[in-house]
Amino acid sequence: MTKRQSLPARLVKGFAMFWWDFLVGDTPELFIAVLLIIGVVALLSLAGHFNTAAVIVLPLLAVGALTLSVRRAQRSSQRK
Amino acid sequence: MVLGTAVSSGVVVLVGAVFLACAVEMVEALTIVLAVGHTRGWRSAFEGTGAALVVLTALVAAFGPALVHVPINVLRLVVGGVLLIFGMQWLRKAILRSSGLKAKHDEDEIYRAKVAELQSLGSTVNRDRVAFVMAFKGVFLEGLEVVITVLTLGTSAHRLGLAAIVAAVAVVLVGAVGVVVAKQLSNVPENAMKMAVGILLVSYGTFWTGEGLKVKWPGNDLMLVSFIGIYLVVVGLLIAMLRRSVPQRSSEVVA
Numbered sequence: 635m636t637k638r639q640s641l642p643a644r645l646v647k648g649f650a651m652f653w654w655d656f657l658v659g660d661t662p663e664l665f666i667a668v669l670l671i672i673g674v675v676a677l678l679s680l681a682g683h684f685n686t687a688a689v690i691v692l693p694l695l696a697v698g699a700l701t702l703s704v705r706r707a708q709r710s711s712q713r714k
Numbered sequence: 715m716v717l718g719t720a721v722s723s724g725v726v727v728l729v730g731a732v733f734l735a736c737a738v739e740m741v742e743a744l745t746i747v748l749a750v751g752h753t754r755g756w757r758s759a760f761e762g763t764g765a766a767l768v769v770l771t772a773l774v775a776a777f778g779p780a781l782v783h784v785p786i787n788v789l790r791l792v793v794g795g796v797l798l799i800f801g802m803q804w805l806r807k808a809i810l811r812s813s814g815l816k817a818k819h820d821e822d823e824i825y826r827a828k829v830a831e832l833q834s835l836g837s838t839v840n841r842d843r844v845a846f847v848m849a850f851k852g853v854f855l856e857g858l859e860v861v862i863t864v865l866t867l868g869t870s871a872h873r874l875g876l877a878a879i880v881a882a883v884a885v886v887l888v889g890a891v892g893v894v895v896a897k898q899l900s901n902v903p904e905n906a907m908k909m910a911v912g913i914l915l916v917s918y919g920t921f922w923t924g925e926g927l928k929v930k931w932p933g934n935d936l937m938l939v940s941f942i943g944i945y946l947v948v949v950g951l952l953i954a955m956l957r958r959s960v961p962q963r964s965s966e967v968v969a
Contacts, residue, residue: 652858657799661806668798672791672923679927688929693920693941697948700802700916704809704952708959711815 663706667699724935725876727942728867731914732877735863736884738907739856744892746852749828754845762849770857774865781869791926793866794919801915808909809949813956860885870922913949917941 639647658665671692678688751759781789810816832844860881868877921938924931931937 657796659803661803664799664802668795671798672795675924675927675929679929685930688924689931692924692929693944696798696916696920700805700948701952703802703806704956707806707810708815708956
């Protein structure tokens with residue numbers, strides 16, 4: 635028999651599950667891509683002071699991430 | 715002063731993003747509440763809705779003022795990142811639905827499924843716990859997305875009051891229209907709205923991620939409008955690319 639969790643434990647678990655579903659869900663590639671985008675732009679802007687490069691790279695990487703995620707969904711639907 | 719100069723492009727985008735995002739979430743919540751109310755009675759549906767609204771209000775009261783004390787660059791970076799993820803998830807879904815790779819969100823179908831699920835559970839004489847929980851969960855989860863949208867967009871733009879008012883207008887407007895049209899929520903062009911919201915959220919996400927990382931955008935707020943244009947073109951191209959592949963698959967299936 636499994637032990638029933640206490641209310642605070644269930645609330646914390648539910649809260650964590652909500653954020654996991656909200657941010658990762660079935661598109662972990664988008665979550666990872668955004669972390670990478672932040673890392674690259676931080677290197678360019680904060681460490682390297684390459685503002686123009688950061689202005690170009692940020693939206694370009696976002697477009698790339700969206701395209702890759704859509705292509706991934708397309709491939710997965712073609713396999714079905 | 716001319717209205718156009720007084721109202722910055724950032725404010726217009728903020729109002730549009732908050733209104734559309736809240737309207738979409740409200741349609742989804744309303745579908746569940748209507749299904750619960752018509753099937754199991756309105757008392758439990760309203761009680762579940764009311765309880766969810768109380769919890770949401772408490773969350774806003776607890777976390778809203780705290781967000782104001784977070785350093786603005788940290789807040790914008792976190793909000794920018796969350797909006798990028800959230801916006802791209804919405805855009806991805808809207809692109810897949812527009813190209814036919816994913817079934818469109820059909821509120822009538824969801825309504826029918828919820829009604830069937832509730833009817834299969836049998837009727838209750840006293841307090842209807844199932845109806846209460848279902849209405850609560852529907853309103854709370856969709857409402858939480860509204861709260862996150864309003865808090866993140868509002869605080870980062872230093873316009874939390876405006877964001878809250880716009881959200882309230884969207885919720886009341888969709889609620890009133892929804893009650894009038896009752897079971898015809900499928901007539902709402904939800905996918906087009908979702909796509910517009912996705913483009914606005916990704917544009918804001920890009921802008922604030924940059925601001926949080928001290929990127930100096932050329933033209934400041936006007937860059938938001940450029941992002942909307944860029945993402946609009948990208949979304950159009952992705953839909954066209956996917957649509958070309960979908961008929962080929964259909965013919966392969968037929969053959």
